[in-house]
Amino acid sequence: MSTHRPAQQGTPLHGVLEPVVVSAGFELDELDVHTVGRRHTVRLVVDADAGVGLDDIARVSRAASAELELHEDLIPGSYTLEVTSPGVDRPLTLPRHWRRNRLRQVLVRLATGDTLTARVGDAGEDSVALLVDGRLRDVRYADVAHAAVQVEFRRPPAAELRALGADEDTTDDDTTEDEDDS
Numbered sequence: 001m002s003t004h005r006p007a008q009q010g011t012p013l014h015g016v017l018e019p020v021v022v023s024a025g026f027e028l029d030e031l032d033v034h035t036v037g038r039r040h041t042v043r044l045v046v047d048a049d050a051g052v053g054l055d056d057i058a059r060v061s062r063a064a065s066a067e068l069e070l071h072e073d074l075i076p077g078s079y080t081l082e083v084t085s086p087g088v089d090r091p092l093t094l095p096r097h098w099r100r101n102r103l104r105q106v107l108v109r110l111a112t113g114d115t116l117t118a119r120v121g122d123a124g125e126d127s128v129a130l131l132v133d134g135r136l137r138d139v140r141y142a143d144v145a146h147a148a149v150q151v152e153f154r155r156p157p158a159a160e161l162r163a164l165g166a167d168e169d170t171t172d173d174d175t176t177e178d179e180d181d182s
Contacts, residue, residue: 013042013074020067021046024060027096029086033075040079042068045086049100052085092147098123101149103156103166106130108139108147119156121164131163 014031021028021044030045046052046060061083068074068081092098092106101120108116108130118137121129127140 012071016067016071016074017044017064020063021060024056024063026052026056026060038077040075040077041082042075042079043082043084045084047086047096047100049096057083057085088149088151090148092144092149095123095125095128095141098128098141098147103161103164105150105152105156106147107150109145110139111143111145113145117150119160119164129164131160134160134163136163 018028026046026048029047032043034041116132118130118132127138130137130139
């Protein structure tokens with residue numbers, strides 16, 4: 001029999017692992033425990049404004065593993081520890097998710113049912129500025145039913161980036177190397 005339960009804030013496991021992640025310079029975005037029989041998988045999703053690299057994942061994994069060894073009573077039996085960063089398909093649910101995806105293209109489904117394809121601008125505590133069809137629109141998080149980053153295979157249009165106040169080096173219009181110079 002398989003059970004899947006996200007560990008909530010305030011649980012002993014969360015209380016042990018969150019300080020480890022924070023001391024490494026990251027945020028514990030998600031803590032999930034999945035059990036199959038007597039075997040457990042503990043999955044940590046860590047994130048930071050500057051992103052998370054493979055070396056960071058390895059460092060957090062070693063630190064979390066060492067801490068779990070000190071608290072072996074929290075996970076009965078054997079377990080596998082997985083440490084990862086959020087994928088591109090993670091829904092944007094918190095202001096920090098929006099801030100970390102500034103200038104990225106997103107697909108937003110509003111509570112009204114309307115759908116927007118937009119580029120993310122400045123994100124505050126209650127709302128985010130979205131560039132929709134060349135116009136800035138302030139959207140309250142409470143009005144968003146679902147939002148996710150869209151993978152782009154081309155450089156974002158410089159005009160859109162400028163409209164969102166991007167730095168000059170971000171809005172560089174140079175052609176890419178694989179474009180034809182004919």
